[in-house]
Amino acid sequence: MTAPLRPDLAAIAQMVPLGARVLDIGCGDGALLEHLAATKKVDGRGIELSQQNVNACVARGLAVIQGDADSDLAEYPSQVFDVAILSQTIQATRNPRRVLSELLRIGRRTVVSFPNFGHWKVRMSLGVRGRMPRTPVLGYAWYDTPNIHLCTIADFVELTRNAGAGIERALALSANGRTYAMRADSWGPNLFAEGAIFLLRPYS
Amino acid sequence: MAETAPRFLRPVTAPGADVGRAIGFGAEHALALDCGRMLPNWTCAYMTYGTLNAARSNAVLVCHALTGDQFVIGNHPVTGRPGWWPAMVGPGKPIDTDRYFVICANVLGGCMGTSGPAEVDPATGEPYGLTFPLVTVRDMVRAQAALLDALGIERLLCVTGGSMGGMQALQWAALYPARVVSAMPIATAARHSAQNIAFHEVGRQAIMADPEWRGGRYQQEGTQPSKGLAVARMAAHITYLSEAALQRKFGRSLQDRAEISFAFAPDFQVESYLHHQGMTFVDRFDANSYLYITRAMDYFDLAADHGGVLAEAFRGSKTRFCIVSFTSDWLFPTAENKRIAHALNAAAATVSFVEIESDRGHDAFLLDEPELFAAARGFLNAVAQSEGVA
Numbered sequence: 001m002t003a004p005l006r007p008d009l010a011a012i013a014q015m016v017p018l019g020a021r022v023l024d025i026g027c028g029d030g031a032l033l034e035h036l037a038a039t040k041k042v043d044g045r046g047i048e049l050s051q052q053n054v055n056a057c058v059a060r061g062l063a064v065i066q067g068d069a070d071s072d073l074a075e076y077p078s079q080v081f082d083v084a085i086l087s088q089t090i091q092a093t094r095n096p097r098r099v100l101s102e103l104l105r106i107g108r109r110t111v112v113s114f115p116n117f118g119h120w121k122v123r124m125s126l127g128v129r130g131r132m133p134r135t136p137v138l139g140y141a142w143y144d145t146p147n148i149h150l151c152t153i154a155d156f157v158e159l160t161r162n163a164g165a166g167i168e169r170a171l172a173l174s175a176n177g178r179t180y181a182m183r184a185d186s187w188g189p190n191l192f193a194e195g196a197i198f199l200l201r202p203y204s
Numbered sequence: 205m206a207e208t209a210p211r212f213l214r215p216v217t218a219p220g221a222d223v224g225r226a227i228g229f230g231a232e233h234a235l236a237l238d239c240g241r242m243l244p245n246w247t248c249a250y251m252t253y254g255t256l257n258a259a260r261s262n263a264v265l266v267c268h269a270l271t272g273d274q275f276v277i278g279n280h281p282v283t284g285r286p287g288w289w290p291a292m293v294g295p296g297k298p299i300d301t302d303r304y305f306v307i308c309a310n311v312l313g314g315c316m317g318t319s320g321p322a323e324v325d326p327a328t329g330e331p332y333g334l335t336f337p338l339v340t341v342r343d344m345v346r347a348q349a350a351l352l353d354a355l356g357i358e359r360l361l362c363v364t365g366g367s368m369g370g371m372q373a374l375q376w377a378a379l380y381p382a383r384v385v386s387a388m389p390i391a392t393a394a395r396h397s398a399q400n401i402a403f404h405e406v407g408r409q410a411i412m413a414d415p416e417w418r419g420g421r422y423q424q425e426g427t428q429p430s431k432g433l434a435v436a437r438m439a440a441h442i443t444y445l446s447e448a449a450l451q452r453k454f455g456r457s458l459q460d461r462a463e464i465s466f467a468f469a470p471d472f473q474v475e476s477y478l479h480h481q482g483m484t485f486v487d488r489f490d491a492n493s494y495l496y497i498t499r500a501m502d503y504f505d506l507a508a509d510h511g512g513v514l515a516e517a518f519r520g521s522k523t524r525f526c527i528v529s530f531t532s533d534w535l536f537p538t539a540e541n542k543r544i545a546h547a548l549n550a551a552a553a554t555v556s557f558v559e560i561e562s563d564r565g566h567d568a569f570l571l572d573e574p575e576l577f578a579a580a581r582g583f584l585n586a587v588a589q590s591e592g593v594a
Contacts, residue, residue, distance in 0.1 A: 043554070045554065045555075051558075051559050051561075054556075054557070054558060054559075055560070055575050055578065055579055057556075058526060058556045058558050058578075058579040058582055058583055059578040059579055059581065059582035060582055060586075061582045061583065061585055061586025061589070062556070062586075063524065063554045063555060063556045064556050064557075065545055065549065065555060065556060065557040066542075066557055066558070066559060067557075072546075072549075075546050075549050075550050076549055076550070076552075077550060077551075077552050080552045
């Protein structure tokens, strides 16, 4: 119940205001939702692809529904959630651009976290060794990975522009689990950050 | 209204059999039914388990399915066997009677003491038979609401049930949203499908084709359409199971013989199992009641009551929902349950949706399914905590 929250999830939790209505897409075993309910008194909902995870969430008293970010977000009404969270999931969606647009429609704020494919180890693996990267963050072989739409921080920044999103905050995740504020368009984090967390709002 | 001596006029069991508690409602509490008729002087038979707390905040309404009744747990007075949901309800069970006050009422149109075709019409002194008005799931829910009024219970911590019980849970949330803190409809649908209506019609035709049915006046004429009712039950029972479950349980095994007999006596175990299901059913259920309740399920279409948009049935709802389906249930398949969850999402309601892996078909909701119990326990506990129920 009170296992320490993964560092990236803890950083996301800090972006969520007290008492917010939260939709966590790809909520996994519900660790973030449970933490937010306990510490931020949020009205939380989750969507999770794995039925096993969903059942575990419901048994923990969380409001979670089995579903797919690619197909099911269209059924949610607009602007009913204060925060829509997509944590370590966008790289596994079939259509990241459409998923991001739906998130911006559903949530007044949107939080997206993802592994950075621009990290130097990834670049070394492909550029020097000539092999598809397998890192602690991206642990799959190329032929069985669920991560079908990987991107770099710079790529993601471009997507936010295309999707009509404004960046309110950008955090870089380091290998040791620390997070630090970054300028989203600078080259440093794109080379050295293992992952990133963005707080977005729709341009209106 | 007054607590009445429970009446039990169904001719298939001994007169005066125990139906638990019953409340008689007078003309001033007449039910206005969906068919346009009024039902004055009606009775609601029910059972309760556990204790209502001082704040009256721990009431859980359990709604029974087509052939169930108010005897959720404990020994059934007619069959002498355990009630229909002992795995889910009881001390320490997911619906914990040490913590919650559980109410279950026999549905309107039923045959365990609540007004229905098998009961005597106070206006004529004769059994209603087919003169009993056609009732709907919404009428059943209205009757339950009147019962709760009489018991002094304004809000339900949870309303739950499987199959037709799930339909009632949905109808409760749609009709009385302010009275329902949470709803857990299990293995159900927001509408009866064409296939489900078709199976029900086979059952009804089997009953009405039995010469002993006597145009529905078998009570007056001292007969029993047992054969028709048994066939109806046999056909329905197949729909409650799955192909895999039947295969696992019986396969092509022969019954008490080494070889096929080249005759029509039951050779196969599955035949003799179905015969047993049919025969035991007629000892505890009324044929006309079966007609009425199957019809009520056929008429159920929650979206149709709200301009064809299911989400409208739950617009603005503060009720917390937990929808549960089973992978091998082809009578109320996951797709139908998911449709409810999607509509609730579209209405921005709080909803969980759980699909349980099981090969036991529709009946899985009545059986030992640990994942169902874990989900129910977690959901109900979270609701109870948020409502301050100790």
